[in-house]
Amino acid sequence: MVREDGKRNFVMREEGEEDSVFSGNMPRQAALKAARRLEPADSEEKAEAEAEEIRLREKGTDKVHIFEAWAWEQEAPDDKPDWMGEEITKGNVSKKGIEHLEE
Secondary structure, eight states, X not given: OBOTTXXXXXXXXXXXXXXXXXXXXXXXXXXXXHHTTSOOBSSHHHHHHTOEEEEEEETTSSEEEEEEXXXXXXXXXXXXXXXXXXXEEEEEEEEEEEEEOOO
């Protein structure tokens, strides 16, 4: 379902349960937000090798978007705001496909 601002809501599916909601204009944008919640690795190369599958169901539809996701920590940029810590979590995703629920 598309909101007035053009964004769509996606619910993370884990073992048949749906709890976290992420929004974005495209499924990948929501998946990137979800990827940052994964346990971060020390480096991007190590994180990509340990990628996890995440499933996001688009609210109001039966579509489930499937991504390989990984996260890692890296040093914050020099021009960071005062409230930001020294380390930040970055994430990346790779789309594997779409499934349709038969519920």
